[in-house]
Amino acid sequence: MSSSDPEVPQIFHRTVVEKKNFRATCEDSVYSLVDVVVVDIQLDATKPAFGEAEKGYCDISAFREGIRTLGQYIQPHCMVLVETTVPPGTCEKVVKPILEEEFIKRGIDIVANPPLVAHSYERVMPGARYVESIRDFWRVFSGINPKSIELCREFLSNVLNVKEFPLTQLDSTNASELSKTMENTYRAVNIALTLEWAKFAEQIGVDIFKVRDAIRKRQGTHDNLLRPSLGVGGYCLTKDPVLANWAMGALFGAQGSLDFAIRSVNVHDTMPLHTIEIIRSVFPNLHNLKVAVLGVSYLEDVGDTRHSPSKTLVEFLRKDLALVKAHDPYVEAWPELEEIQVQSELTNVLPEADVVIFAVGHSQYKTLEPKQLLEMCNTKPLIVDCSNFLSDATLDTYKALGCKVRGVGKGHIVN
Numbered sequence: 011m012s013s014s015d016p017e018v019p020q021i022f023h024r025t026v027v028e029k030k031n032f033r034a035t036c037e038d039s040v041y042s043l044v045d046v047v048v049v050d051i052q053l054d055a056t057k058p059a060f061g062e063a064e065k066g067y068c069d070i071s072a073f074r075e076g077i078r079t080l081g082q083y084i085q086p087h088c089m090v091l092v093e094t095t096v097p098p099g100t101c102e103k104v105v106k107p108i109l110e111e112e113f114i115k116r117g118i119d120i121v122a123n124p125p126l127v128a129h130s131y132e133r134v135m136p137g138a139r140y141v142e143s144i145r146d147f148w149r150v151f152s153g154i155n156p157k158s159i160e161l162c163r164e165f166l167s168n169v170l171n172v173k174e175f176p177l178t179q180l181d182s183t184n185a186s187e188l189s190k191t192m193e194n195t196y197r198a199v200n201i202a203l204t205l206e207w208a209k210f211a212e213q214i215g216v217d218i219f220k221v222r223d224a225i226r227k228r229q230g231t232h233d234n235l236l237r238p239s240l241g242v243g244g245y246c247l248t249k250d251p252v253l254a255n256w257a258m259g260a261l262f263g264a265q266g267s268l269d270f271a272i273r274s275v276n277v278h279d280t281m282p283l284h285t286i287e288i289i290r291s292v293f294p295n296l297h298n299l300k301v302a303v304l305g306v307s308y309l310e311d312v313g314d315t316r317h318s319p320s321k322t323l324v325e326f327l328r329k330d331l332a333l334v335k336a337h338d339p340y341v342e343a344w345p346e347l348e349e350i351q352v353q354s355e356l357t358n359v360l361p362e363a364d365v366v367i368f369a370v371g372h373s374q375y376k377t378l379e380p381k382q383l384l385e386m387c388n389t390k391p392l393i394v395d396c397s398n399f400l401s402d403a404t405l406d407t408y409k410a411l412g413c414k415v416r417g418v419g420k421g422h423i424v425n
């Protein structure tokens with residue numbers, strides 16, 4: 011996937027062309043030559059039933075095999091730094107025992123040479139400031155023993171801007187792993203709360219976004235209230251609460267469950283269905299309804315479609331036999347929904363549309379004047395704003411031009 015951050019090609023040029031110190035390989039034996047291995051391989055949560063994240067689990071077999079390969083090759087002095095978001099307990103209960111097992115098979119004395127394992131998690135934000143979000147940001151870390159902690163501190167200090175963003179050391183890898191999953195769960199619960207209140211606001215004629223602005227004026231306690239939208243996507247918030255909930259029983263044998271965490275994932279996963287309810291309030295029958303979905307990635311001005319809420323939206327619209335076309339300026343292909351050909355030209359999706367959904371707030375849509383959009387449609391479609399993208403003035407213009415207008419959390423604009 012290409013990056014919209016201009017620093018990315020600069021870094022590739024510096025390391026590949028100038029310094030020639032960047033090498034890519036799929037040869038496992040290279041692990042025997044290195045002092046540090048950064049593990050950032052994917053570890054997914056499986057949610058076997060839609061809207062029932064409580065049934066979610068984590069299949070760690072591929073991750074285990076990746077770690078086993080390391081154990082077969084690394085030198086005892088090599089530090090394994092796990093940056094993958096893992097279920098709490100993974101470094102101590104999965105990584106360490108596998109490395110010990112492989113070291114013993116190789117005749118390495120694990121008392122004299124215990125495996126060196128550390129955990130430090132990514133807080134990377136895709137988009138135009140991708141590199142900055144890694145380098146110039148606070149990092150949390152820990153290790154399974156003092157030597158691992160020391161090596162991890164040294165390594166991170168060499169690659170990150172720790173002068174301005176000092177490292178945060180936690181007591182154990184369990185703590186560091188829990189910190190990552192709790193950090194994302196906090197965000198997930200915060201968003202889930204706003205989604206719930208957005209529905210309430212719609213029922214009682216209130217604009218939730220103006221309410222949110224009012225609440226956020228309380229600096230220091232309430233300024234972090236997030237916003238509702240079509241739903242929540244991406245690789246992290248959709249799985250991390252499930253990883254933690256699974257770890258509780260599966261890795262620690264602990265009782266109970268992380269109910270807020272799980273509830274938030276269920277709210278997120280099912281939220282796109284609310285936009286379909288909004289459409290139904292105008293068009294009770296979706297059969298043959300021509301729907302244009304603007305935006306299929308999960309984030310503004312980013313082309314990442316992983317777990318995009320637009321996928322759920324499109325799938326359920328199609329289940330009800332709506333005729334869906336999708337546009338996204340950043341997405342050429344939609345691997346999670348291959349049967350939909352994502353268009354880069356609005357003129358390929360808007361003509362004859364009965365409904366136009368502003369699903370993602372990409373910048374390109376900001377310059378789209380209502381008159382211009384309606385000319386492309388050649389209809390007076392229902393306009394649905396899922397991301398507080400259209401101002402009241404723009405919505406009024408659509409109304410004046412004969413369109414019905416609706417929006418997630420926008421109870422004030424019924425016409």
Ligand SMILES: NC(=O)c1ccc[n+]([C@@H]2O[C@H](COP(=O)([O-])OP(=O)(O)OC[C@H]3O[C@@H](n4cnc5c(N)ncnc54)[C@H](O)[C@@H]3O)[C@@H](O)[C@H]2O)c1
Nearest residue numbers: 050051052053075076093094095132133134135136245246
């Ligand atoms: N992308 C983000 O924005 C982001 C943000 C915060 C945290 N994270 C976390 O970072 C981790 C990685 O995320 P990502 O988005 O880069 O995932 P990704 O799926 O894009 O990348 C994982 C890579 O690991 C490779 N891989 C799998 N098994 C391997 C093995 N045994 N040996 C070597 N390589 C192997 C895969 O081929 C793939 O290229 C995840 O735990 C994620 O939750 C990601």
